[in-house]
Amino acid sequence: MQILTTYFPTSHSTSAPVRLYEHTVPAGFPSPAADFTERTLDLNEYIVKRPSATFFVKVMGDSMQNAGMYDGDIIVVDKSLRAVNGNIVLAMVQGEFTVKRLQHEGKRVFLWPENAKYQPLEITPEMDFMVWGVVIHVLHKLYGHDRAD
Amino acid sequence: MIALIDCNNFFVSCERVFEPWLNGKPVVVLSNNDGCIISRSQEAKDLGIKMGEPLFKAKPLIECEGVRVFSSNFMLYGDMSRRVMQILKTFGEVEVYSIDEAFVNLDHVPTADLEKKAISIRETIWQYLNLPVCVGIAPTKTLAKVANHLAKKNAAYNGIALLDTPEKQAATRRHLAVENIWGIGRRYAVKLHQHQVYTAADLVDRSAAWVYRHLGGVVGVRLRQELLGNPCQELDLTEDPSRKNIACTRSFSRYITTLDELQEAVATYTTRAAEKLRLQRSAAKAITVFIRTNKFSVHAPQYHRATTIALPMASADTGELIRYALQGLRQIFQNGYAYKKAGVILSEFTPESQLQTNLFDTTDRDKSKKLMMALDKLNAKMGKNEWAENVISYAAGGTDKNWKMTLSQKSDRYSTHWKEILKVKI
Numbered sequence: 001m002q003i004l005t006t007y008f009p010t011s012h013s014t015s016a017p018v019r020l021y022e023h024t025v026p027a028g029f030p031s032p033a034a035d036f037t038e039r040t041l042d043l044n045e046y047i048v049k050r051p052s053a054t055f056f057v058k059v060m061g062d063s064m065q066n067a068g069m070y071d072g073d074i075i076v077v078d079k080s081l082r083a084v085n086g087n088i089v090l091a092m093v094q095g096e097f098t099v100k101r102l103q104h105e106g107k108r109v110f111l112w113p114e115n116a117k118y119q120p121l122e123i124t125p126e127m128d129f130m131v132w133g134v135v136i137h138v139l140h141k142l143y144g145h146d147r148a149d
Numbered sequence: 150m151i152a153l154i155d156c157n158n159f160f161v162s163c164e165r166v167f168e169p170w171l172n173g174k175p176v177v178v179l180s181n182n183d184g185c186i187i188s189r190s191q192e193a194k195d196l197g198i199k200m201g202e203p204l205f206k207a208k209p210l211i212e213c214e215g216v217r218v219f220s221s222n223f224m225l226y227g228d229m230s231r232r233v234m235q236i237l238k239t240f241g242e243v244e245v246y247s248i249d250e251a252f253v254n255l256d257h258v259p260t261a262d263l264e265k266k267a268i269s270i271r272e273t274i275w276q277y278l279n280l281p282v283c284v285g286i287a288p289t290k291t292l293a294k295v296a297n298h299l300a301k302k303n304a305a306y307n308g309i310a311l312l313d314t315p316e317k318q319a320a321t322r323r324h325l326a327v328e329n330i331w332g333i334g335r336r337y338a339v340k341l342h343q344h345q346v347y348t349a350a351d352l353v354d355r356s357a358a359w360v361y362r363h364l365g366g367v368v369g370v371r372l373r374q375e376l377l378g379n380p381c382q383e384l385d386l387t388e389d390p391s392r393k394n395i396a397c398t399r400s401f402s403r404y405i406t407t408l409d410e411l412q413e414a415v416a417t418y419t420t421r422a423a424e425k426l427r428l429q430r431s432a433a434k435a436i437t438v439f440i441r442t443n444k445f446s447v448h449a450p451q452y453h454r455a456t457t458i459a460l461p462m463a464s465a466d467t468g469e470l471i472r473y474a475l476q477g478l479r480q481i482f483q484n485g486y487a488y489k490k491a492g493v494i495l496s497e498f499t500p501e502s503q504l505q506t507n508l509f510d511t512t513d514r515d516k517s518k519k520l521m522m523a524l525d526k527l528n529a530k531m532g533k534n535e536w537a538e539n540v541i542s543y544a545a546g547g548t549d550k551n552w553k554m555t556l557s558q559k560s561d562r563y564s565t566h567w568k569e570i571l572k573v574k575i
Contacts, residue, residue: 057570060574
């Protein structure tokens with residue numbers, strides 16, 4: 001890169017503050033905990049196993065409430081996992097997303113809601129169906145502002 | 150061996166991840182002022198929609214065929230790209246070549262396992278992200294590019310092409326037109342045709358001395374070696390090229406003719422760039438400003454000018470950077486042109502922690518740093534979009550911003566903004 005133009009300040013500073021000490025040096029007994037302040041717990045580490053394949057999704061509705069998933073909750077979806085029998089999955093059925101428990105019964109495949117109000121749905125070969133990802137956590141807010149951020 | 154991984158119709162594919170029912174349907178993504186088509190699904194290509202075609206020209210076809218149209222959502226594409234690169238890093242060293250393309254070093258993989266590895270790369274990216282990719286494997290970057298092209302063009306290859314033996318490489322060279330070789334432009338191809346060089350095979354048949362004379366000297370000789378399977382270009386493994394400079398450039402939704410409006414745009418871009426700069430804890434010592442008219446307009450008078458200003462001291466202060474950017478802009482601005490694009494590039498970085506103090510410096514650096522920290526914190530908390538429509542911002546950025554892009558059909562930023570994450574009725 002070629003520098004075409006250069007500007008210099010026109011006024012000169014007459015004083016430059018110099019700081020002597022950044023922090024105080026305590027005298028006395030050294031903290032025995034100082035050697036152990038290595039790290040703090042990271043919630044991401046606990047919730048997100050594979051960051052490149054993890055997405056957050058907001059769910060609306062009550063069809064999964066017996067699985068502890070309530071209206072407005074945020075679920076953590078890991079796409080790297082292959083869904084197996086019994087997993088709760090985010091799936092696409094006939095052009096719409098849904099979250100249900102994947103249940104194999106012999107050769108038949110069902111999507112089970114976790115609320116007696118709703119009926120299970122059998123997945124048939126002619127249906128447009130795909131598992132988008134496996135739900136690994138539900139983030140349910142108990143207290144606080146009504147804001148996601 | 151080197152693999153080149155290239156995402157298919159990347160922008161369209163990113164949109165489909167969050168609307169999977171669009172698989173198998175024609176989809177296009179528009180350029181950043183909703184002007185032209187910049188990404189097409191296979192179905193859209195099959196309808197005859199051309200790359201780069203202006204939206205208004207394709208509109209009748211789009212409406213009649215029910216093509217789904219998206220404005221570009223670069224936040225989303227950027228995050229998906231980052232995820233792809235993250236996955237690729239688990240397979241070997243990665244050179245990020247563009248937003249949707251990367252070279253991966255597979256030297257550690259035994260030849261017999263290369264195909265298996267390629268399949269695994271493809272399947273992993275599909276499983277993790279629902280993004281389709283093509284994988285080309287060869288001993289050199291140039292041949293890896295060729296292999297990738299073969300994988301893309303030939304459906305029977307299932308997205309994977311290996312040029313791992315001299316025989317396969319020779320056969321490919323015979324069918325590879327010189328104009329399709331990575332690095333040979335149109336103009337060089339015409340020149341080569343005049344010497345009866347039509348294919349890559351014709352080219353490598355000529356001596357190195359001939360190639361030196363007719364194809365750009367040492368660059369051409371290297372290209373010939375690469376086509377023969379002898380590596381001349383190493384992978385560039387420097388982490389994150391954005392760290393060398395930070396650019397913020399955009400096209401306007403309409404033409405801008407006045408200095409006032411250009412100043413608003415440049416100040417806004419500087420604001421954005423300065424935020425990125427502080428995010429990586431650097432300060433910049435140089436700032437480049439450029440403005441240009443619409444280079445695609447045939448009749449309009451063209452004007453393109455850039456200037457770079459060396460700051461007396463590296464800075465990450467938005468206000469200070471704006472001041473220099475606007476000084477630069479005033480130097481290059483010419484009345485009487487219709488401007489279509491402007492940009493700001495920050496460069497020559499020093500880590501924030503190693504800032505030299507300058508005796509002649511009149512700015513209170515401590516105060517500035519505190520101010521910037523407060524500003525960033527506030528804006529991060531209150532939310533903003535990629536237009537740096539911050540809650541608190543410099544007045545120089547203007548308040549109307551009616552020159553900014555129109556993003557009429559933008560999808561949500563599903564993976565980067567809490568308020569825009571995927572919503573599912575269950």
